[in-house]
Amino acid sequence: MPNNNRLLKHRKQLLYWLLVTGIMLLIISCQKDISTTGSDINSSGFQQGKESTHIRAQIQKDGKLDLLLVEQQFQEGGAVSYELLNHSGHPIFYGANHQVERKVGKRWFEIYFENEGVISIGYGLDSGNSSEQYSYAGTEDLPPGEYRLTKEVSIQDPSDSTQKESITLISDPFTIKKKAASIQEGMNTSAMSSNSTLSLKDRIEEAEGVSLGEPSTLTRSEREDLKLKLINSEIVMCGMSEKEYLEGNAASYQLKNNTDMELNYGAPTGVEADINGVWTKVYADLNYTDILYRLEPNKKVELDAHMTEMLPVGRYRLTKEISLVNTSDIHAQEEVVLISDPFIIR
Numbered sequence: 001m002p003n004n005n006r007l008l009k010h011r012k013q014l015l016y017w018l019l020v021t022g023i024m025l026l027i028i029s030c031q032k033d034i035s036t037t038g039s040d041i042n043s044s045g046f047q048q049g050k051e052s053t054h055i056r057a058q059i060q061k062d063g064k065l066d067l068l069l070v071e072q073q074f075q076e077g078g079a080v081s082y083e084l085l086n087h088s089g090h091p092i093f094y095g096a097n098h099q100v101e102r103k104v105g106k107r108w109f110e111i112y113f114e115n116e117g118v119i120s121i122g123y124g125l126d127s128g129n130s131s132e133q134y135s136y137a138g139t140e141d142l143p144p145g146e147y148r149l150t151k152e153v154s155i156q157d158p159s160d161s162t163q164k165e166s167i168t169l170i171s172d173p174f175t176i177k178k179k180a181a182s183i184q185e186g187m188n189t190s191a192m193s194s195n196s197t198l199s200l201k202d203r204i205e206e207a208e209g210v211s212l213g214e215p216s217t218l219t220r221s222e223r224e225d226l227k228l229k230l231i232n233s234e235i236v237m238c239g240m241s242e243k244e245y246l247e248g249n250a251a252s253y254q255l256k257n258n259t260d261m262e263l264n265y266g267a268p269t270g271v272e273a274d275i276n277g278v279w280t281k282v283y284a285d286l287n288y289t290d291i292l293y294r295l296e297p298n299k300k301v302e303l304d305a306h307m308t309e310m311l312p313v314g315r316y317r318l319t320k321e322i323s324l325v326n327t328s329d330i331h332a333q334e335e336v337v338l339i340s341d342p343f344i345i346r
Helices: 002-031 137-141 185-195 200-206 306-310
Strands: 033-035 046-051 065-069 073-075 080-086 092-094 099-104 107-113 123-125 134-136 145-157 160-170 174-177 210-215 226-231 243-245 251-257 262-265 270-275 278-284 291-295 299-305 314-326 329-339 343-345
Touching: 065 145, 065 160, 080 092, 080 145, 099 299, 134 137, 200 210, 200 270, 200 314, 226 314, 226 329, 251 262, 251 314, 278 306, 291 299, 299 306
Parallel strands: 033 291, 073 174, 243 343
Antiparallel strands: 046 107, 065 080, 080 134, 092 123, 092 145, 099 107, 099 145, 145 160, 145 174, 210 278, 226 251, 251 299, 262 291, 262 314, 270 278, 270 314, 314 329, 314 343
């Protein structure tokens, strides 16, 4: 009997610890939302969501239906304008709603606007006609970057009003550029000449929304199976073989996990400036969603470092804090800080 009592006691202890462990895991999962969208942008008026699954329908590829932009490039704070074209042979119907998608690397992600109201109204467009021009003011709040519009329409068979086909139209990409200063060209030239004499330290201190911090103590990880690689369609190679970005554009990068462990990372991407040969931390007035993203072994994701849109001309590098988790033992974690190659903003 004593042996049976001890065995029963051990079983109760085991069940107790299993219960405690389960509760702790549940609390952790509630505190952090694990996602695989690859988004790292959040603002007071909108946030980036899941990756888009939209592809152009064949009827749009054939030019029978289209969503045409009036302009494909405008400054920050502008509204995108478009018109619909119908040569399908059937009338189409549509509402007042739109969807905006943002390009991150080579992929498109949906953008959600907070407290956006949509008028419940229906429009019709006969075949052989173009619609009036519509403007979408939601883009006025978006930062510089590459975007596109999607709009859902339905095609109706005139001989049978119950037969409708839903089509998602996709616009060509449009670019939002950083807002230019509203001063005369001569004053611009004078100001640029004066600004060129300032050091990078002074330029950062004068820039809106960013500030310099303390000198960095980070060193590059010796791991060869983890990479933070700079990418961008506008990258050029300069004399020092360093990547180069235009001022006002976000530096894009690829996060690659070549390990056999799960890689977790948050939304923020760090930036350090080369101040007279000393890498120095840069801070920005940005809000990030408290989300933990997951990258499985042998996978990669493309992200934008949105702080770089606020930075003046200079030499910088990106940093990214990640954690590697052993899927068979969640307590076995390794914290790593990845550092990109230097790049130039001009």
